[in-house]
Amino acid sequence: MEALLEMRGITKAFPGVKALENVNLKVEEGEIHALMGENGAGKSTLMKVLSGVYPHGSYEGDILFNGKACEFRSIRGSEQQGIVIIHQELALIPQLSIAENIFLGNERSARGIIDWNETTIRTKELLQTVGLGDSPQTEAGSLGVGKQQLVEIAKALSKDVKLLILDEPTAALNEEDSENLLRLLLEFKKKGMTSIIISHKLNEIMKVADSITILRDGRTIETLDVRADEITEDRIIKGMVGRDLTHRYPEREPSIGELLFEARGWTVSHPLQPDRMVVDGVSFEVRRGEIVGIAGLMGAGRTELAMSIFGQSYGKRISGQLFKEGKELKLRDIPQAIDAGIAYVTEDRKEYGLILDEDIKRNTTLASLKSISKWFVVDDSREIVEAEGFRKRMNIKTPSIHQKTGNLSGGNQQKVVLSKWIFTGPDLLILDEPTRGIDVGAKYEIYTIIHQLAEQGKGILMISSELPELLGMCDRIYVMNEGRFTGVVPRAEASQERLMKYMTGKGDTP
Known part of the structure; x- marks a missing residue:
């Protein structure tokens, strides 16, 4: 098969850290290609480079799509070529209908006026394709997470997608919804669509992936051909973590x-x-x-x-x-x-566990500020000492406790949540x-x-x-x-x- 996508020598740096270093990725047309690695390995960063979230000029390296060099300066630029990404955090507007969400920014219109009849007809077709029986007029916020994920896929299909990128698509889904989504990906594959899936769920990857590229510490480790080789979960784990987890x-x-x-x-x-x-x-x-x-x-x-x-x-x-x-x-x-x-570590760390705009230091001490305060005033020195102690003890991978928690990988965010509650004693x-x-x-x-x-x-x-x-x-x-x-x-x-x-x-x- 010919390569639909090639990413060569991709290097991307942020202040204080190199997120990607000379990463290479080759995706064949019509395959489901899995991208795997530990949290912080660079998977999502690489896909943001591809989709134009990080525009050309903010990284080094080359992107070839359909054999042509691409220099995407925005998401719109990549979407015009048929590259559509569905992020881990769903981006639907709860108050708008399914139809309005699907065609938001991509409206069906004539002479500047939205054609609601065409919008509704096309929405019904897309919902049928993804196996969703709800009315196009249903408010997106009334749907469960599994159905919202299907609406996101329908939205992607409305843009004449050639390469569909799914970042942790089943992370918030129950087992039944996850199975439905994986079946849908396999149906798309039969119709010739190419997909890249980022997931931590090894059993799901083994069910659907044709190839697996493993990243570790911002570098490409290897690409495994599931169709040709006997690939086991333990083999994938060894590539991800650099050691056997016997x-x-x-x-x-x-x-x-x-x-x-x-x-x-x-x-x-x-x-x-x-x-x-x-x-x-x-x-x-x-x-x-x-x-x-x-x-x-x-x-x-x-x-x-x-x-x-x-x-x-x-x-x-x-x-x-x-x-x-x-x-x-x-x-x-x-x-x-x-x-x-008593301490409770919530299942939704981003919504209820952390203040993502605050740094590690403040999040660590937030549930027990009185223990580092005198006369209702926080002792900054004590707060730094406590937060730094937890950073080392919990092996939180970050250059500084002044790093915003929203910039951390999922595993490191979870360690900060645990630190916060352990700090309460x-x-x-x-x-x-x-x-x-x-x-x-x-x-x-x-x-x-x-x-x-x-x-x-x-x-x-x-x-x-x-x-x-x-x-x-x-x-x-x-x-x-x-x-x-x-x-x-x-x-x-x-x-x-x-x-x-x-x-x-x-x-x-x-």
Whole structure:
């Protein structure tokens, strides 16, 4: 096959760091080409160079598309050639309809007047192509994340796309939506479309990719031909991290102590539908030094349970009892929960975990400013010392604690979120999807930190959608379905099949 795209010797620097150094990428026409690497390896930066987000002149090297040299100075320039990128953060405007979002900036018009009839007809055609049955007039904000991702793809198709770039397209999707999207990519491939997919999910890449290019530390390591070679997940991991991860989860000898935390009959109603219970009479316990997992399908109530415990930050008509070391807790707000020694690491670090425009220093100390303040004034020197200590201890890859957190890779952002909550000195850490959207190397580092916290005698309550992660990390696993616990499984008896049985409601309430 002929190469549709060639990127040669791409070098891109930012103040204090070289993001890309002499990177080469070759994509054949009609293939699905995966771009893989650890967080901060340069994958998204390379695609932003290609799509004109970083314009010609801001990088070194050459881009050839369809055999012609290209010098894109904006996204519009690359789109005119048929190169369309869908970023990890969806860019739909919630208040506009599906049709308005799809043709925003690319309006169907005659003599400067929008032709709404043509817009609606074309939108229906595009929605049919991506398998979405919603009306073109539906507000984008009313759709779930999976459907919004399909609208983004329909928007890309409206621009006569020749090369579709998807940056972590399934990061926020459940398993069913992820499968649908991967099937759609394979359908596009049958029709001759070329795609580049950036993903950390090895199993998904193995399903759809024809070729895999691996980046590490801003350099091209290798390109693997999945069609010709026997490529395994372990082989890809070795290329990404530069070493074998024989054990994806650090070894640990648990040292489980006395009862630390207990919930009894915990019940929570939906904040907008008070007659609908999202957590229904749940009881559980966590001991010191213990890592306790919560498994469940999307909508089972796992996050709602965690947030309601954390100072009633979710829900209405909350009832039940919470105990810490035998004493009952009354936690009416988040400051009370923090004072009681409870921390909650949210599943959405960008929206709720961090202030992306603030630096690492401020984000690290934000949840416990009083501990570095005197007479309500923050001691800058102490703040710097504490933040620098966490930077080294957590191995946050950054030249300075004055770096904005929004400029960090996902794995390093997650380390800052963990630093923030560890700084509060908690006894119980509730970790909601602690490794979502980060690569295998960064995951291993996060797992090691979780083990260290457990060794210090802290209790860990860990929510995850990845069953292998729960099986590899947890001492016991509670399984949730429709707001209730349907089973509790000790590590020695746990398997994916048994957990899935309970997750689909076929277990016995513990």
